[in-house]
Amino acid sequence: MRRKEPDSCGFAAALQAIGGKWKTSLLWELHLRPYRFAELRRLLPGVSEKVLTQQLRQMEADGLISRRVYDEVPPRVEYSITPLGFSLNDAVTVMSAWGKHHETWKSQREAA
């Protein structure tokens, strides 16, 4: 999907914030507890390092998560969810519930 125009509607903005392929998963994992970069890689099998970095940075810019760098060696970076990110997770959960409802509906229709 293309996301460019403001669309006047707030949904476009929400989609802009969560539209990435891995963002919902990241949001879900981080809402449980903070994680380090390499831990997130392991949690999301199939994500490339480039894209993981990208999406984390975008979510940080959107204020959904915060990034904390510890000046140690070897380097350590921890990502954690913000209150705003937590509220988005709630909204996503509503959509997710509808999705499950929809899947039920579909399997019922296919059975008919």
Added chain:
Amino acid sequence: MRRKEPDSCGFAAALQAIGGKWKTSLLWELHLRPYRFAELRRLLPGVSEKVLTQQLRQMEADGLISRRVYDEVPPRVEYSITPLGFSLNDAVTVMSAWGKHHETWKSQREAA
């Protein structure tokens, strides 16, 4: 965004159903009242006929809207929302509310 894998999470299914560029707008318009094809074209400036047809067909396949053909000449087709589509519109509204909240948050941050 790519939408392929089931993802175990229902959110992917919901996104699959609503992910198209015009689907939320269509859902919104049709939740007000039924419309004909050409009316929807006029309501969504910029949509091409091909894509409008595509998205309407997909939404019909997902059970979000129903398509009624009147065997007249010139041909007449009316699209209306289903109860399932209506429930999705509610879920979308929650996300939309978050989007507005997020925009407020962003403009506050930029002001700082």
Added chain:
DNA sequence: AGAAGTACGCACCTTGAGGTAAGCTATCGC
């Protein structure tokens, strides 16, 4: 000495949603 882990950046390529333009069937108005 060499391998491996950490948290990336950069260059290139693939893929599919969406856009563009044309055609198609049939009727009505001029």
Added chain:
DNA sequence: GCGATAGCTTACCTCAAGGTGCGTACTTCT
């Protein structure tokens, strides 16, 4: 006959998200 309208279908093109792979600076493990 000529164009307009309604509701599509088909073929082709574009463009950005995401994937692949390599490079990096530093350290610890073996």
